[in-house]
Amino acid sequence: MSLSVARRIARQTGLAVREARVVGSQHGYQHLIIALPGGQRAFAKVAAEQEAVPAEMGAAFAAEASGLRWLAETDAVPVPEVLAVTETALVISMIPPGHPTPSAAFGFGAGLARLHAAGAADFGAPWRGFIASLPLDNTASGTGWPHWYASRRLLPYLTMAVDAGALRPEDGRLVEAVTERIESLAGPPEPPSRIHGDCWAGNVLWSGDRGWLIDPAAHGGHRETDLAMLALFGLPHLPRVLDAYAEATPLADGWQDRAGVHQLFPLLVHACLFGGGYGVRAGATAARYL
Numbered sequence: 001m002s003l004s005v006a007r008r009i010a011r012q013t014g015l016a017v018r019e020a021r022v023v024g025s026q027h028g029y030q031h032l033i034i035a036l037p038g039g040q041r042a043f044a045k046v047a048a049e050q051e052a053v054p055a056e057m058g059a060a061f062a063a064e065a066s067g068l069r070w071l072a073e074t075d076a077v078p079v080p081e082v083l084a085v086t087e088t089a090l091v092i093s094m095i096p097p098g099h100p101t102p103s104a105a106f107g108f109g110a111g112l113a114r115l116h117a118a119g120a121a122d123f124g125a126p127w128r129g130f131i132a133s134l135p136l137d138n139t140a141s142g143t144g145w146p147h148w149y150a151s152r153r154l155l156p157y158l159t160m161a162v163d164a165g166a167l168r169p170e171d172g173r174l175v176e177a178v179t180e181r182i183e184s185l186a187g188p189p190e191p192p193s194r195i196h197g198d199c200w201a202g203n204v205l206w207s208g209d210r211g212w213l214i215d216p217a218a219h220g221g222h223r224e225t226d227l228a229m230l231a232l233f234g235l236p237h238l239p240r241v242l243d244a245y246a247e248a249t250p251l252a253d254g255w256q257d258r259a260g261v262h263q264l265f266p267l268l269v270h271a272c273l274f275g276g277g278y279g280v281r282a283g284a285t286a287a288r289y290l
Contacts, residue, residue: 009034012046013084013091020044027133029057033094036083040093043080047088058087060130065090067197067218070125074194076114078212095214098207105237108204108211109244112226116193117249120220123148123192131198131217131269134160138219145222146186149265150179157268161279166271171283175264178286185261185289188252192220199226200266201235211241224255228262260285 006020009032019035025048032044047057065085072079080092098104122140129136137156141148158175161167167175178185196203197217205212227245230238245251264285270278 005032006034009044009046009089009091012086012089013044014086015042015084015091027060034091042083042091043094044089044091046090055087056130056133056135059128059135060133061085061087061090063127063130063217064215066125066127067216068092070218071115071194071196071213071216074115074118076118077108077111078210079216080212080214092214095205095207095212097205098209100206100211100236101209102237102240104206104209104211105235105240106244107209109241110248111211112241113245113248116195116223116226118194120192120194123220124152125219129197129217129219132273134269134272136197136217136219140220144189145192146182149186149222150182153265154179154182154268157265157272161268161271161282164272166276167268167279167282168276171279171286174283174286174290175268177290178261178264181289182261185258186222187224187254187258190222190252193223195219195221195223195226197221197225198266199229200233201230202233204230204235206236222262224251224258225262225265227251227255228259229266231259232263232266260288 006017009020010017016037017034020032022030022032024031029045029047032046034042034044036042062085065082068079068082080095082092084091123145124140125138129138137152158172162172196213197219198215203213203215205214264282267278267282267285271282
């Protein structure tokens with residue numbers, strides 16, 4: 001515990017921080033567990049002490065806070081409460097650690113169906129988006145999900161990955177060919193769903209026999225996107241989640257065959273962040289649809 005760190009977090013957030021402990025770092029900011037009055041513990045992401053804090057960091061904190069609040073409006077899947085958000089910090093309530101169980105997975109699947117069914121005004125969101133440290137274009141479009149997904153999610157990261165050398169030209173051409181055929185690959189038209197947007201296993205916390213969602217890239221999107229991302233990196237008890245989801249809100253025929261179309265986006269993001277292995281995987285995934 002560091003009193004000086006606690007004082008810095010108090011200055012950055014306006015909260016009465018009693019104690020603070022650094023537990024990690026990522027994307028240029030620190031992760032801390034902090035103690036507030038009354039014994040409440042919270043989780044904080046804060047900019048490291050430096051003369052100039054990148055403006056994008058404050059926008060990323062604001063996007064995460066907006067997404068958490070928007071998801072919380074549905075009272076469908078529990079999310080942490082936003083306690084403070086500033087240009088240099090985000091503080092959310094602490095979720096006690098737990099373990100995945102079949103009953104928690106079933107409840108999570110039913111809740112995820114209710115979250116999606118709450119809907120959105122359009123594909124996109126009224127705030128600037130971020131996924132990890134990368135910006136997302138959340139500008140709404142009246143052209144329907146396939147065109148929105150290709151232009152707002154696939155093509156920007158395809159270009160970024162190719163320019164960075166994280167995607168081989170031949171794999172890039174395969175992904176580009178998918179974007180050209182997206183209308184025929186997207187399945188039946190669906191209205192905008194209220195989705196988490198970065199719904200991989202690491203962003204599902206298990207606590208109190210419930211699944212909680214953290215770190216969203218929330219927007220109005222396609223509900224199959226969240227389900228495809230859960231499958232991409234192996235959520236515990238995923239069959240129970242899917243059973244509960246289908247029981248609450250049946251999915252369109254062929255949704256499992258379309259999962260790879262939705263997985264192209266996180267694969268491209270991972271290629272941009274972590275390198276070419278994900279780029280090769282993105283190319284192989286795209287090839288399945290050509």
